[in-house]
Amino acid sequence: MTEALCDRRPEPTLERLLADLVPPPRFSRARLENYVPDPAFPSQEEAKQLVSEFAAQLGRPTGGFLAKLRRRPRTARGIYLDGGFGVGKTHLLTSLFHAVPGKRVYGTFVEYTDLVGALGFQRAVELLGESVLVCIDEFELDDPGDTLLMTRLIRELSDRGVAVVATSNTLPDALGEGRFAAQDFLREIQAMAERFQVLRIDGEDYRRRDGVAEIRSLAEPTVREHAEEQTGSTLDDFDELLSHLTTVHPSRYGALIDGVASAHVTGLHGLTHHHDALRFVVLVDRLYDREVPALISSGPGAGIVEDLFAPELLRSGYRKKYYRALSRLASLAHDGSGLLTGGSADPAGERSA
Incomplete structure (x- = not known):
């Protein structure tokens, strides 16, 4: 008898949640080299160059004895790739993941909120704070609770020197627009947006x-x-x-x-x-x-x-x-x-x- 999804009730372990923080199979082959910008939309080439430069910067050695003596890490900057669907944002995000050496994690917005729920906020910050890079795909804030959670998470990771790169279909200062009273959380959203270099990618759905x-x-x-x-x-x-x-x-x-x-x-x-x-x-x-x-x-x-x-x-x-x-x-x-x-x-x- 053929199985139904309705018969399944998954209960992934914490180990499974952590193991899933990598690009999914569809994007396992995504690299900067095989991202082909559409010449009709120059912002795609601009995005590729920006991500390439960001990857090179993250991969550049910055250690040394004096660096280890610093009491407070510098606040890290990140990239926010905004644009319509099908223009290659996720391809660029996963390409960055593959191009950067060291510990890095990749997940969708809901995967991170679930991880925080499983670990607790401070433990999640400590765990993700060990990374060089945190990639967040499909950044969409659908309710006030998630707004507060994710903006605080990004701030704390950034303060620890972790680079955060996100993709979304909505500019940071418009997150939540039309879905809840975003103006009540404007200060939180703007504080998060200040951590990103925002780049709009134009184009057609491939x-x-x-x-x-x-x-x-x-x-x-x-x-x-x-x-x-x-x-x-x-x-x-x-x-x-x-x-x-x-x-x-x-x-x-x-x-x-x-x-x-x-x-x-x-x-x-x-x-x-x-x-x-x-x-x-x-x-x-x-x-x-x-x-x-x-x-x-x-x-x-x-x-x-x-x-x-x-x-x-x-x-x-x-x-x-x-x-x-x-x-x-x-x-x-x-x-x-x-x-x-x-x-x-x-x-x-x-x-x-």
Whole structure:
């Protein structure tokens, strides 16, 4: 019988949480050398040069006897890569991770908040404070508690001399805009923003340039038959999956799909509420990170999925997350369709975001 994600209740250990602080499989091959800037958008070349120079600076020896005598470390500066989805921000972030020697960690925003919850704030600062570099992907502040937590974490790491580099779809002084009363936390947000050199990266979604623009829905019998025939596949009803996601912390969605070779979902339909939509976005991100093809059915026949996120969601403060999820799910569904024709899932390629 084919397994369902709904049957899984991951409880990752602290050791697992720490071991996961590395770039996911999709970005394991990302390097500065294979990031190819689009000449139509000069900011991409500028970002590549900035990250290259930053990597060289972090890799330069700064030790010595006198340096060890300093009582207080210098406050470290960081980089904040802002831009739309699909322009290569995550590729650049993981390239930096691979280019810098010494201890460094990499994780998404929710992975860091979960780590702080597991360790306690001070222990997390001490542990992460041993790093040369902390990489934070998908920096999005969705509630006041996370705002206070992450801004304080960045300040304390920076004061210890740890370089922090983050990617986001939102400029630092606009974090939380349209989602909660960001003005109440403006001082905290601005204090964090002062630690970064902010660079806006413009460009088009590379997945659209590759011809992957629409989410393909397959006939439901086709999805079910493929799931039953394949080793390592999972099969879930969409509504049951959404319900199950409410019982699993988003930071554990990576563990939820451990060992999954292909994910199959039937009954996909439009989403109208943020709480369901945002959890599904995180699941799509983790499937994309781990290069897990998706075979999707939204009805009895094949077609194109439209209006997955309601118009009011796409006009909200979370709109950039939703558009990124649409792009990534289209890519995963494209890979899933390729499995039916004997093709293989297309890995990250030269530029991933």
